[in-house]
Amino acid sequence: MIVIDGLTKRYGGHTAVDHVSFTARPGRVTGFLGPNGAGKSTTLRILAGLTPATSGTATVLGRPYHRLPNPGREIGVLLDASAQHAGRTGREILRVAAITMGLPRTRVDEMLDLVGLTQDEASRRVRDYSLGMRQRLGLAHALLGDPDVLVLDEPANGLDPAGIRWMRDLLSGYARDGGTVLLSSHLLHEIEVVADDIVVIGQGRIVAGGTKEELLAGTGTLVRCADTARLAESLAGAGHHVEHVDPADAGAGLRTDADPTTAGLVALAAGLALTELRTADGAGLEEMFLQLTAQTQRDAHARETAGAAA
Known part of the structure; x- marks a missing residue:
């Protein structure tokens, strides 16, 4: 230890x-x-x-x-x-x-x-x-x-x-x-x-x-179906944040702050068949890392800039 x-x-x-x-x-x-x-x-x-x-x-x-x-x-x-x-x-x-x-x-x-x-x-x-x-x-x-x-x-x-x-x-x-x-x-x-x-x-x-699971739990859920626009509307209507993984690709899927169970139930209520439903861990650690360290990196840059100006 x-x-x-x-x-x-x-x-x-x-x-x-x-x-x-x-x-x-x-x-x-x-x-x-x-x-x-x-x-x-x-x-x-x-x-x-x-x-x-x-x-x-x-x-x-x-x-x-x-x-x-x-x-x-x-x-x-x-x-x-x-x-x-x-x-x-x-x-x-x-x-x-x-x-x-x-x-x-x-x-x-x-x-x-x-x-x-x-x-x-x-x-x-x-x-x-x-x-x-x-x-x-x-x-x-x-x-x-x-x-x-x-x-x-x-x-x-x-x-x-x-x-x-x-x-x-x-x-x-x-x-x-x-x-x-x-x-x-x-x-x-x-x-x-x-x-x-x-x-x-x-x-x-x-x-x-x-634990990895605890930290990545906040990275959201990746969900995909044939009708991405309708799925996004349903999730947003249920009060969840939604973003397109790749806005240029209609079939790229969505990332939402809903947990996988909740996202699946929203899709079921909307009559949508999901082709993918999982914790958004493919890029989850990178996103979590950038979110957690963004402020400290900005602070460091600000100090360096201030020092150079002085």
Whole structure:
């Protein structure tokens, strides 16, 4: 388990993280979202013992990172896949880590197989790796000690669609086996697919948090039928907000603030046969993210503009 409690980090007069609190629980993938400069990386660096906090705490399995007896056996961290030693081979990097953690050398080959790096690739210098290969090596390093907790920052960067699917399945399986996963990413769709819980940060403060279902419940319902105009009229007549998903396409469907059950009953009362009825989660996370962070991004832009004018 990861517990962030009242975490604050100031750099001079700038507050990068402002009383941040949330929990990432075992058996679940927690998505950590926010625009650039929101405080995600600072929070993760504090959690991983790389940056001291001004106040508040960040604990892993009940302890701050520096008090873990053998950190690599308890928390696996991947914050920057490009930070690996470029002059060493992938295998050498994992062997050094295995020795440090007191692990058998056989664990290195197990991890290389797990992340899909071949023997030839493992023998190459990291400077010759693609970004996707570095991501796989970084994940192998994070998983090497068989930790209970994983903390990953943008792990899908550089991966092709097959690699992203592989990453998604790996993290889901890790959580199903009881592990705790804290995943930061700008790929909103991937977070939406893999995350059980979501925490949204903006300008250093938590602006939303909860299960994926709870947060996306407010994104409305997608409903479609042959007579979109009549359906829109019926929903509006019942007091619900309605918008066309694609106004240029008569059959594109509608998004409404009514829940799926209510939307279905309205359509039934109007004698309309629906061809689609579901929570509007296809673009739901993106819309929720933009709504929750729009004010903080506007505030940041205003401050930057004011500073430039001064």
